[in-house]
Amino acid sequence: MELFNLKDPTEVVSFSQAVKQGLGRNQGLFFPKSIPQLEDIDALLALPFQQRSVKILNALIGDELGEETVAQLVNNAFQFTAPLAHVADNVYSLELFHGPTLAFKDFGARFLAQCLSHLTAQGQPITILTATSGDTGAAVAHAFHGLPNINVVILYPKGMVSPLQEKQFSTLGGNIFTAEVDGAFDDCQALVKHAFDDQDIREKLHLNSANSINIARLLAQVCYYFEALAQLPKDQQNKAVISVPSGNFGNLAAAMIAKTMGLPIKRFVASTNVNDTVPRYLLSGLWEPKKTIATMSNAMDISSPNNWPRIEAMIEQGLVDKSLLTAESVDEDYTHMGVRQLNDLGYQSEPHAAVAYKALKRTLADDEIGIFLGTAHPAKFKETVENILGVPVALPKALADVANKDILSDAINADFATLKEYMFTKLG
């Protein structure tokens, strides 16, 4: 597989390089030079999820790793299902929250962890350093926990992460080191940036970021769109409209790659909360990010989506027709309404899925099949959902278990010298 840098097309790298590097020169995103077309989609859709995912990822990554290795990585990464729940008439929810941290980020984070572990198996131990305000930390910690040759350091702002979220990433131990920083999320991010600029840390600890722009994450996410259509009756598969609750737009980019590979998705709805840079851009042609507004679908509180250049590239290259993409912004009142309406239909949901549901309903025709993505388990947004519905939300076993575990974090000040000392003490 060859990938090029969207900001500097002369930089061409292999899949392995792109995974290890994350970003290219000038912070450019890597994108495949060509996207393979899959043959006999019907036969592919008839396969079980893991087996089909091996074929999809093997077609994308190609000879570089070999089918046997790809199979091993997929089998280690995808150990949970993505069921399509029937919600009402022609509306379904693709439930992507059955992984260990109950959110769709488990798919991408676990596949990336497997790739990095494979690619560094013979070399020096690497260090993943990341800042989190909640969810990413949990997905990354669980994805890398117990993998040989990789250490993970997670920084998070003291007192600003919900207690349950904190327990999800700080109770694992082993190769997962968590530090509670006396500062805000921005301070944590600044510390991470500083560490990547520090030659000592970069070279001695073999720093890597594992962040959401890594191509391995995106490719992993392609697989569950095939799984969605595979669960529809055959005569409905080419009528599917997919509504993606979007923040950084990685998930939508993966959906478009799936279509380019031959999956007969009819069209896409990009659903955002009031942070609506993309819906406004599609109407006006002007890219005008505003100040980010806090909402209850907080994983989508992003006004400069970092995966957008990949979507733009696919449209520009003619891989996906622009007319197949509509974008809808859903405000807090409608999100609230969405959670309630879904509950009335017998489907307990959470704010991100509710945004996607409301956006879908605005555009869905009677002869289409609508699929919105359930990107998180309702229990991850327990307080919000309980406030809206006035009923208790049950904790699934994975979350209930973690509530009784001890937090293993260290406390550090928000200054770089402290972080550096901490990292060398723990990992040096």
Ligand SMILES: *Cc1c(COP(=O)(O)O)cnc(C)c1O
């Ligand atoms: C990250 C996240 C999103 C947004 O996904 P992008 O790929 O960044 O667009 C939506 N819902 C939940 C629950 C998330 O955690």
